[in-house]
Amino acid sequence: MFLTTDASNISNGSAAIIAKSEEDLQNLTNLIEKILDCSAAKLKDGLYMIVDRH
Amino acid sequence: MITAKWLISHQQLIGVTLGAAFGFLARIVMLRSDYRQYPAFPHGKIIHLALGLIAGALGAVAVPALMSKDYTAITFLSLAAQQFRDVRNMERNTLTAIDHQELVPRGATYIEGIAVVFESRNYLAIATALIVSFAATVFGWFWGILLGIACVAVVLQFMKGKKISDIAEVSFAPVTAENASVTVGDIYMMNVGLEPNLDIFRKQAIGFVLTPVSDDAKVTLANLGLRQAILHDVSTRLGVYRDDGEPALVPIAKLNLKTGALGVLILPREHSPDKALKAIQDVPLLESAIRKPTKANKPKGDQSRG
Numbered sequence: 001m002f003l004t005t006d007a008s009n010i011s012n013g014s015a016a017i018i019a020k021s022e023e024d025l026q027n028l029t030n031l032i033e034k035i036l037d038c039s040a041a042k043l044k045d046g047l048y049m050i051v052d053r054h
Numbered sequence: 055m056i057t058a059k060w061l062i063s064h065q066q067l068i069g070v071t072l073g074a075a076f077g078f079l080a081r082i083v084m085l086r087s088d089y090r091q092y093p094a095f096p097h098g099k100i101i102h103l104a105l106g107l108i109a110g111a112l113g114a115v116a117v118p119a120l121m122s123k124d125y126t127a128i129t130f131l132s133l134a135a136q137q138f139r140d141v142r143n144m145e146r147n148t149l150t151a152i153d154h155q156e157l158v159p160r161g162a163t164y165i166e167g168i169a170v171v172f173e174s175r176n177y178l179a180i181a182t183a184l185i186v187s188f189a190a191t192v193f194g195w196f197w198g199i200l201l202g203i204a205c206v207a208v209v210l211q212f213m214k215g216k217k218i219s220d221i222a223e224v225s226f227a228p229v230t231a232e233n234a235s236v237t238v239g240d241i242y243m244m245n246v247g248l249e250p251n252l253d254i255f256r257k258q259a260i261g262f263v264l265t266p267v268s269d270d271a272k273v274t275l276a277n278l279g280l281r282q283a284i285l286h287d288v289s290t291r292l293g294v295y296r297d298d299g300e301p302a303l304v305p306i307a308k309l310n311l312k313t314g315a316l317g318v319l320i321l322p323r324e325h326s327p328d329k330a331l332k333a334i335q336d337v338p339l340l341e342s343a344i345r346k347p348t349k350a351n352k353p354k355g356d357q358s359r360g
Binding site: 030033038049053 | 298
């Protein structure tokens, strides 16, 4: 699953959350990481991917 | 009254008693709770002490039985072997079951190593009992005690296995946590996306580089089970700075593919680099992780290398 501030980073159909700002993105990523117990990997500024390493 | 005369006339009884006692003693000295914290609870120990007593008694009674030409008594020992194989299964099952609840798991290779040790220590107890019982019955109680002490000394030698420090030089390496990447020295470890987590790595993490001392060591260090054992042991001795639901905070070990050196990143609860260094050096070399490719690739008849 992806989290981004820029919808053009992701293709149609992929599970993604579009954040309003960089701060919002950090908050959301932090929450999703804790909720899903999956770590957040940063691909570039404004684009995170949630990875299940278990 | 127990007199010298009585002792001489009951040599077999003395043999069996001494054999069983020394077999049991050998099991006691081999049953230690060290930093591995297992078995640390009284009930776990009682299981192994009881089995040790049985092992000692089994080994001890074999000698008088054989001396009275009761050769079928040897089948008794095969029964014991079956029994102690079950000990291995029991240990494997228990450790595998509790491994899921560990913050840093032991890993299958380590568990297998521990289970094998539990089984083999029972055989060492049987062997001690057999030797002591034989010596005491044939040569007299004095020789039984003498050989018993020698056997316990040999058994203690068996407990000293090789360590990581025998195959690799352990040295500190700087941990950098920048741009979502965590590296130890020049070895890339993993991607950590969130800034607060990177901050924890900057403050808490300690990095090491394990440089293999030989070609054999290079292959051994690459074993995933051995790497997990290193992470588990260090986390046991220094605690670990992580919790359930904190997926980014994981101790990790990765190879430098070019050189074969192993980068180790740990997150100790107690930030003590010297203790951590000692902990890594003391990690036992797992039997099933050891590889000796130079021996396997040696041409026939060539004794020069290996």
